[in-house]
Amino acid sequence: MPNRSEIPALFSSCLAKNNILTSTETLRPYECDGYTAYKSLPLAVLLPESTQQVIDIIKICQKENIPIVTRGAGTGLSGGAHPISNGILLNLSKLNQILEINHQLQYAHVGPGVRNLAISEAASEFGLYYAPDPSSQIACTIGGNIAENSGGVHCLKYGLTIHNLLEVTFVTIDGELITIGSGCYENPGYDLLALLTGSEGMLAVMVEAKVKLLPKPLHKEVILAAFNHVEEAGSAVANIIASGVIPAGLEMMDNAVINATENFCHAGYPTDAAAILLCELDGYDDSLQWEIDQVSKQCKQSNAVTVQKAQNADEQELFWKGRKSAFPAIGQLSPDYLCMDGTIPRKHLAHVLGEISNYSKQIGLAVANVFHAGDGNLHPLIMYDANNSGELEKAEEIGGKILELCVSVGGTITGEHGVGIEKLNQMCVQFKREELNQFERIKEAFDPTHLLNPGKVIPTLQRCAEFGAMHVHRGEMPFKDLPRF
Amino acid sequence: MSDPDYIQTLCASIQQANATQQALQIQGGGSKSFYGNEISANTLDVSNNIGIIAYEPSELFITARNGTLLAEIEATLDANNQVLPFEPPHFSPNATLGGAVASGLSGPRRPFSSSLRDCMLGVHIVNGKGEYLEFGGQVMKNVAGYDASRLMCGAFGTLGVLTQISLKVAPKPQAEITLALSINQSEALNKMNAWTQTQLPISATYFNNDVLHVRIAGLEKSVEKICNQIGGEKISSSEKFWASVKNHQSDFFQAEKSLWRIIAPNNTPPLSINGETCIEWNGGLRWIKSTEDAQHIRNQCQAFKGYVSLFKADSKPNDCLAEINPDLKKLHLNIKSAFDPNRILNPGRMYSWC
Numbered sequence: 001m002p003n004r005s006e007i008p009a010l011f012s013s014c015l016a017k018n019n020i021l022t023s024t025e026t027l028r029p030y031e032c033d034g035y036t037a038y039k040s041l042p043l044a045v046l047l048p049e050s051t052q053q054v055i056d057i058i059k060i061c062q063k064e065n066i067p068i069v070t071r072g073a074g075t076g077l078s079g080g081a082h083p084i085s086n087g088i089l090l091n092l093s094k095l096n097q098i099l100e101i102n103h104q105l106q107y108a109h110v111g112p113g114v115r116n117l118a119i120s121e122a123a124s125e126f127g128l129y130y131a132p133d134p135s136s137q138i139a140c141t142i143g144g145n146i147a148e149n150s151g152g153v154h155c156l157k158y159g160l161t162i163h164n165l166l167e168v169t170f171v172t173i174d175g176e177l178i179t180i181g182s183g184c185y186e187n188p189g190y191d192l193l194a195l196l197t198g199s200e201g202m203l204a205v206m207v208e209a210k211v212k213l214l215p216k217p218l219h220k221e222v223i224l225a226a227f228n229h230v231e232e233a234g235s236a237v238a239n240i241i242a243s244g245v246i247p248a249g250l251e252m253m254d255n256a257v258i259n260a261t262e263n264f265c266h267a268g269y270p271t272d273a274a275a276i277l278l279c280e281l282d283g284y285d286d287s288l289q290w291e292i293d294q295v296s297k298q299c300k301q302s303n304a305v306t307v308q309k310a311q312n313a314d315e316q317e318l319f320w321k322g323r324k325s326a327f328p329a330i331g332q333l334s335p336d337y338l339c340m341d342g343t344i345p346r347k348h349l350a351h352v353l354g355e356i357s358n359y360s361k362q363i364g365l366a367v368a369n370v371f372h373a374g375d376g377n378l379h380p381l382i383m384y385d386a387n388n389s390g391e392l393e394k395a396e397e398i399g400g401k402i403l404e405l406c407v408s409v410g411g412t413i414t415g416e417h418g419v420g421i422e423k424l425n426q427m428c429v430q431f432k433r434e435e436l437n438q439f440e441r442i443k444e445a446f447d448p449t450h451l452l453n454p455g456k457v458i459p460t461l462q463r464c465a466e467f468g469a470m471h472v473h474r475g476e477m478p479f480k481d482l483p484r485f
Numbered sequence: 486m487s488d489p490d491y492i493q494t495l496c497a498s499i500q501q502a503n504a505t506q507q508a509l510q511i512q513g514g515g516s517k518s519f520y521g522n523e524i525s526a527n528t529l530d531v532s533n534n535i536g537i538i539a540y541e542p543s544e545l546f547i548t549a550r551n552g553t554l555l556a557e558i559e560a561t562l563d564a565n566n567q568v569l570p571f572e573p574p575h576f577s578p579n580a581t582l583g584g585a586v587a588s589g590l591s592g593p594r595r596p597f598s599s600s601l602r603d604c605m606l607g608v609h610i611v612n613g614k615g616e617y618l619e620f621g622g623q624v625m626k627n628v629a630g631y632d633a634s635r636l637m638c639g640a641f642g643t644l645g646v647l648t649q650i651s652l653k654v655a656p657k658p659q660a661e662i663t664l665a666l667s668i669n670q671s672e673a674l675n676k677m678n679a680w681t682q683t684q685l686p687i688s689a690t691y692f693n694n695d696v697l698h699v700r701i702a703g704l705e706k707s708v709e710k711i712c713n714q715i716g717g718e719k720i721s722s723s724e725k726f727w728a729s730v731k732n733h734q735s736d737f738f739q740a741e742k743s744l745w746r747i748i749a750p751n752n753t754p755p756l757s758i759n760g761e762t763c764i765e766w767n768g769g770l771r772w773i774k775s776t777e778d779a780q781h782i783r784n785q786c787q788a789f790k791g792y793v794s795l796f797k798a799d800s801k802p803n804d805c806l807a808e809i810n811p812d813l814k815k816l817h818l819n820i821k822s823a824f825d826p827n828r829i830l831n832p833g834r835m836y837s838w839c
Binding site for chain 2 (some may be wrong): 103104105106148149151155156159160162163172176178179180182183184185186187188189190191192194195197198199203215217218238239241242244245246284285286287290343344345346347372374375376377410411412413414415416417418419423427430431432434435438439441442443444445446457458
């Protein structure tokens with residue numbers, strides 16, 4: 001395997017000198033993605049500007065046995081694009097061309113480095129937009145969205161990335177260029193598009209995608225409801241959905257988040273509420289009014305203290321501003337926080353929040369909760385200070401327990417952020433040995449030499465065995481100064 | 486969960502089949518046995534693993550065993566004003582949930598709501614090695630590990646025997662009205678393509694014999710208003726009409742000629758294939774009854790980047806399903822080996838080589 005000094009010569013046949021980064025100062029910005037708890041430098045960062053260059057790079061890596069970690073904007077929260085010291089970081093941010101906006105067939109054909117929001121901006125002149133809207137949509141790229149099967153606040157009605165993806169062109173580890181999917185409503189053969197979506201860069205390197213565009217909603221309304229008890233907010237969510245309304249967005253915030261955001265951006269949230277619900281509805285005139293009536297009625301029947309409909313677009317924006325500021329607001333309260341990403345059946349919300357509160361008290365770290373209530377996706381934000389020795393480990397311990405709790409109530413360890421390196425241990429909780437082996441064989445069907453993003457997503461059986469032991473010994477993890485990959 | 490004894494017996498049967506190198510043909514209700522390739526193998530009857538395991542209307546999911554009748558599932562949902570958003574076809578009353586997933590077929594509502602795979606939340610399977618595996622779950626968002634659940638949709642049972650399936654469900658529209666417009670095929674295609682540019686709450690389209698049927702879904706009063714915008718004549722039995730389209734009970738589908746199923750981009754013009762045509766999915770699904778040469782039909786479709794399957798015929802050649810891009814053959818074989826290394830489960834049922 002080559003060392004860092006040999007990299008420029010190795011890739012000089014396919015890349016310009018300025019697209020091969022090997023000095024420590026140029027590598028430093030790539031030492032982690034949005035999961036910042038651990039950092040390491042890659043062997044080199046390569047910045048291809050064309051599909052052919054991606055193919056050439058992959059062929060060289062395969063020949064020289066160099067691992068490849070693919071990265072877009074690096075906003076992922078689970079360490080999926082975390083670099084590895086003996087591998088190159090393949091940065092696709094220069095493949096950022098919007099190749100076509102087809103308003104008649106309603107799709108956008110884009111390179112992987114195109115930003116999520118840039119697609120909607122380009123489609124806007126035709127009255128169209130790209131629906132999945134992860135909170136990082138200003139910066140995150142469609143390549144990363146596909147790799148993580150990203151969601152957002154409008155998933156319940158409009159789906160995740162997988163529901164809005166029509167076609168992907170990718171390069172295999174053998175350097176072959178393959179297209180799967182089409183603009184059609186169905187595709188023959190195995191659903192490889194589903195397999196590739198959310199595969200976290202483990203199966204292939206995506207170089208082009210066609211995504212679905214939707215007509216912008218004709219009308220939209222936003223309702224804010226406040227509750228004295230979390231259970232009541234939870235029951236309002238269940239009743240809204242049981243009444244036949246599928247809101248475009250349905251978000252819940254607990255008291256800790258309400259107060260943090262209120263201090264941060266003054267959205268006008270009631271700071272004494274135990275929970276608030278933010279409900280966005282869109283659609284056709286009469287149906288929209290019916291939905292507003294239903295949501296108001298269900299909230300009131302679940303003992304909402306207040307139910308307010310935003311009176312105009314400015315007020316709608318203000319209602320949303322608080323929710324959208326939740327993460328930076330928590331960032332202002334605490335030097336560091338871990339953002340977890342479990343999904344639960346909604347009926348268990350009160351129980352899960354109660355348990356999270358118990359964990360928080362037991363270990364002495366505050367936890368605030370934001371919740372994509374419509375689809376059961378919970379984001380507990382665990383506050384800690386990395387400068388205080390042992391706090392990161394405590395935060396990780398609570399985080400792990402929360403995810404295991406999600407699994408125990410019938411949910412999952414990750415709704416939209418992916419496994420990456422962050423949730424490798426919890427994969428051992430969610431899946432049994434035969435299932436992890438099946439994942440391993442899927443990986444090998446695409447990448448038999450394990451050069452694509454090695455060490456991510458699928459834990460080794462040995463790791464699971466060690467993790468099992470860790471639980472018996474209550475957190476006394478062996479080799480605790482080693483980074484946990 | 487399915488009965489542990491049932492699962493154990495199923496795993497043992499598949500392990501035994503591996504030991505004796507004896508391929509198995511998975512058989513549910515048998516309502517779609519005509520679709521795909523015919524294979525010769527010992528029958529593995531899975532139709533007796535039945536029953537709804539969990540259904541919670543406010544959580545928007547249903548979980549049932551593979552052999553549960555689609556009719557039972559739909560009746561249970563209907564009692565709570567919910568539906569399977571992909572409106573799966575039943576070609577006989579025996580149609581099962583497992584068969585619906587394995588065949589991957591969606592019905593009239595597909596372009597306007599969701600496909601079968603869009604609604605897939607989780608599966609339990611026994612793979613070709615005889616291992617019982619659980620993927621996905623009952624929640625809407627789940628990105629832990631590879632999406633093996635959706636991989637089962639339309640895989641014709643070649644990767645695993647489905648034992649339990651969880652699907653997303655949706656509210657039933659409060660009202661649906663169907664209009665009939667008398668127009669020719671080109672005009673119908675233009676109209677359907679124009680509708681895709683609007684936000685009209687259309688939930689199905691069907692063109693045949695110079696009549697375009699369009700179904701409008703929503704609140705009663707808004708549906709009435711939209712009917713006025715679209716024009717045409719209201720038909721009296723909307724529900725019956727779409728059931729006959731979906732389940733192939735209408736006259737068009739009572740054919741003696743070969744029936745071709747063509748998936749193509751919406752804006753594909755009328756195809757130059759001799760025979761009677763009907764069109765669904767705003768132009769994205771076309772059925773043609775034709776005696777024309779198979780290669781001519783395939784060439785016509787490929788010119789418009791469409792896919793063609795020989796859906797039904799008196800005598801079918803092997804490999805009657807839509808062909809895949811040859812570049813994908815190696816990956817398909819690798820995936821098949823990853824789940825079923827000894828080619829025990831439905832070998833050749835989807836493609837003769839897989």
